[in-house]
Amino acid sequence: MNDTIGSSGSTSSPTPESSTNAPRPEGPLTSDVLVVGAGPTGLLLAGDLAAAGLSVTVVERRPHGISNMTRAFGVHARTLEMLDARGLADELVKRGRVMDQMNMFGRLTLDLTRLRTRFPYVLIAPQYEVEQLLERRALSEGVHFQYGTELLGLRQDGEGVTAELRGADTGEPVSVRARYLVGTDGVHSRVREELGLPFPGVAVIRSIVLADVRLTEEPADILTVNGSGDSFALVAPFGDGYYRVMGWSRKRQVPDTAPVDLDELRTIAREAFGTDYGMHDARWISRFHSDERQAPAYRVGRVFLAGDAAHVHSPAGGQGMNTGLQDAANLSWKLAAALRGRTIDAEALLDSYQAERHPVGAMVLRSSGALVRLAMAHNPLQRAARSAITRFLKVVRPVADKAIGMISGLGIAYGAERGSHPLTGKRVPDLELAEGRLYEVLRRGEFVLVAPRDGRVAAPEGAICAHWKSERGSTLLVRPDGYVAWASDRPDAPGLHAALTGWTGRA
Secondary structure, three states: OOOOOOOOOOOOOOOHHHOOOOOOOOOOOOEEEEEEOOOHHHHHHHHHHHHOOOOEEEEEOOOOOOOOOOOOOEEOHHHHHHHHOOOOHHHHHHHOEEEOEEEEOOOEEEEHHHOOOOOOOEEEOOHHHHHHHHHHHHHHOOOEEEEOEEEEEEEEOOOOEEEEEEEOOOOOEEEEEEEEEEEOOOOOOHHHHHHOOOOOEEEEEEEEEEEEEEOOOOOOOOOEEEEOOOEEEEEEEOOOOOEEEEEEEOOOOOOOOOOOOHHHHHHHHHHHHOOOOOOEEEEEEEEEEEEEEEOOOOEEOOEEEOHHHOEEOOOOOOOHHHHHHHHHHHHHHHHHHHHOOOOOOHHHHHHHHHHHHHHHHHHHHHHHHHHHHHHOOOOHHHHHHHHHHHHHHHHOHHHHHHHHHHHHOOOOOOOOOOOOOOOOOOEOOOOEEOOEEHHHHHHHOOOEEEEOOOOOOOOOOOOEEEEEOOOOOOEEEEOOOOEEEEEEOOOOOOOHHHHHHHHHOOO
16 A cells, blocks of 8 residues: 555545445534543544544443553553653653563563664553553543443444443433544454454463462562463563462363462462462452454444454463554544545545554464464474474574564554555654654654755645754655655655645645
8 A cells, every 4th residue: 555645546445425325414423533442542542633633532331440450561662652752651661660671481582672762672561550641641632531331332324423322320322423433442342243343263372360469579570471381370560569460271271250269370370480479469360361353344434443342362472452552543643634634535544544454463463372372382392393483583683683573563564555665654763853853743643754954845734844863865754653654765756745745635
């Protein structure tokens, strides 16, 4: 696909507008966008849209109040860059703990300090810390929240989406209208169900025990992971005196509904680590299974899916929350451009969300699934394969660096048309500009044209023009999500004007 907005080469998804039998509009709009689900993905998306001047409503089944009982605890480098572009990363880093190495299978150490980023590490920070920052930002931008509110159904027409909601206050159904709706309501998504979309896949690992506990003995590493072939376990700190402990045993495969207690987790930890670190005072303990599933479509007309509503995978690599946040960052600026009339082809632009993020979701399913299967290796052939892969990654550094890049998110790129500049679709690092850091400039939520300092190139209305701090003569058009939309090795190359006006829709 063409990463310049307004590409005529994109094939649009079937939409109500394109159908001669589309139902007629049902009534006045309540919001520009209705977001169903107030997890990290929905919160980032809502905050972005509201910051762009749009009216946004978020509905969430849970009562108000961020829960501590969440599974995600690792924030990768690319996610931190996206939070930096919203002015949130530095505060989150202060709340978390930095881990600059990843140990895999007890034999391979991946050096994260080799990453070219302001954040060459994994930040150990529980999901509720991320949610608190994103909720605060969304509220400050004017997002309207309706907690304790359930989606009952939805239907769409040529001008918007009608959602049937039921709140805890009256218990009576009420209809609301929005121009677009985004389902960020998790693995059991009601939005996905209402769209009639399948969620094909398998349970990759069953009977995982998860608990938040105190420890008598502090582990030597920030993140402790190990396995014995028949079991594996993970320990990570929350920073408040509690630790997240996750354990799995091949010997104890029972349904999610089976009773679970701390003794079971202690046994698994001793098998994996040789110690249970004196775990006690569990504030939460549960049993769950991990699926690998992906919806075939992330867009159906005026309704979109993001985060776990669109894809779920094993916890290996800690990529779940991170992938969802990156979905939101990709979709938010495209929805904003379509709603603000800032694109000459809104359908092609909105279709690019599916074209770009669906392959990323599939890649994460493959990579996280491979990691968990290697961790679970127990017969001699499987263990030999794991040993061979580990040795290969130790010796061939470029392959190890690529693996780190994909897990961290820094190596993810979006496809570009044949003949386009090699940088097109690639993530842009935090460039030092005459105006400051690139990711500080991106906080305005606009495209950024990075041009030579001689002033020969100017950005059109609605774009920000920044300049190289050095004497470089090349030109970059950076998308609001920090990827290259267009590039040239010289400032006056043909195509710059078309690239700039293509997304603004202005001459």
